[in-house]
Amino acid sequence: MRILVPEKIEENGLEILKQKADVDVRLDLTREQLLECIDQYDALIVRSATKVDAELISRGINLKVIGRAGTGVDNIDVDAATERGIIVVNTPDSNNMSAAEHSIALLLALCRNIPQAYMSLKAGKWERSKFKGVELYDKTVAVLGLGRIGSLVASRLKAFGMNVIGYDPYIPQERFDSMGVEKVDSINEIMQRADFITVHLPKTNETMGIISKKEFDMAKKELRIVNCARGGIVDENALYEALKAKRIAGAAIDVFTNEPKEGAAGEGFSHPLLELDNIVFTPHLGASTVEAQRNVGLAIAQQVLNALEGNVVEAVNLHGLNMKAATRLAPYLNLAEKMGRIYYQVESLPAEQIELVYSGDISKEDTRIITLSYLTGLLQPVTDERVNFVNIEKIIHERGIQVIESKNSHVDYFVNLITVNVKNKERMMTFAGTIFGKEEPRIVNFDGFEVDFMPTEHMLMVQNIDRPGIIGQVCTILGDNSINIANMKASRNTKHGINLMVLDVDSDISDEVLAAVKRVDGVLKAKELNL
């Protein structure tokens, strides 16, 4: 496994990665060099400075995971990654405290002109009257976005004795109430009431430019605004004009619309906002603390390795899947995936409709993830694309396969049962599986035949006319070819006079052996199964 790290991540994370993979830390890479070498890597780990766009993703033909060592994934084209079944993971809980504290540091620095006063004193001046500031106490501060960082900021600002109001249409009133934050339903009202605004929104189409000229025009003259979220959420031109015309009192900015990369490949930085005096800024330092980087380093290493090893991860592009349940349901995911692999090994007509029926204990669970596991097993062997939880729904949709899930609490004989009815343009095939004990997968219905076998890597399925002598001949062919039989189950359909044999063998079955089995008089079908 090869992992490329083109940005600075903490040594503790790198150490963990290096135990299991070849890790190339290449802080000097230019965009062109990155495009050229990305095809050699299984995983890419970035912070905010690397643009992981559709072009880079399309060149990453071996990429399985993109790790964002931090929170915002706006520098990653998540849709392009999803399209290719590339898992995108981040570490949203690892740097939020640092970002919250930095927002407050910026707010205080802004209120008391700390950077300007520092520069003046450094220049040997003693300018006490020039740097008169304002207090936070008893003022109204508006928090935009009351997620992880916004809510930390809100509770800290309450400790300053501020009147905290908030704008976030996506969280319920109860959450506002429990934080002691007044819910405000419109940006207009925020602009009219706020002495301070602090922005903690994600960068989305909806939030970009959410504060622009129109909003500044309705603001108080005393407004001071902090943006430690993403450049452009506060429109940079409008902010420049409002500050220059002293339409508002000040701003503190940690993030810019276009940020350069630090290091040898870095380009330096210039921006019209840097010309102004009523603004303080930092070069995207919100997450740059010892603690945040230590947490982020550990978390991203674990996330990326888990994803590479096929373990359960909380990914950005798993679309609300309950991945916590995945650990508990692991035996069912395994069973469903193996059941999925059966269909195209025994049938060539494309599946048009798939009905999954969950019965017994399993019907009480959130079964969506089990269904996705079945579909992944179904399609992986018949496509060149990488298929996984990330893109399976999209691929199923593109192929026009209808998927139906149903549940019933009752089932005869079994504690739990997954039944799958696969319809193609000629007929319907039924398969069923169950978990014995804690985690043993068993197939108990194979295309209408009642059976009971463990799905394994090397299997032979034979259908024959139900008459004596055939089973013996098939076993002799296997024996003559040194193929050891570990287990064998037979089941008969008395109505049609057909017998089904499922043999678990210890090695591959060659085309010649399969052809010899098919030539046995009375054998109707013979297929090798890899489950």
Ligand SMILES: NC(=O)C1=CN([C@@H]2O[C@H](COP(=O)(O)OP(=O)(O)OC[C@H]3O[C@@H](n4cnc5c(N)ncnc54)[C@H](O)[C@@H]3O)[C@@H](O)[C@H]2O)C=CC1
């Ligand atoms: N400066 C820095 O170094 C850092 C910046 N960040 C940035 O901080 C921001 C906040 O991060 P988190 O708190 O972790 O995100 P979060 O996802 O926990 O919270 C965002 C909140 O914004 C709300 N929201 C989304 N769209 C909205 C809209 N159109 N109008 C109003 N509310 C909306 C959501 O409901 C959510 O409650 C992100 O942009 C993130 O990238 C994060 C870490 C470090």
Ligand SMILES: O=C(O)C(=O)COP(=O)(O)O
């Ligand atoms: O985690 C985030 O969203 C951040 O903005 C931090 O960015 P960084 O990892 O310091 O480049």
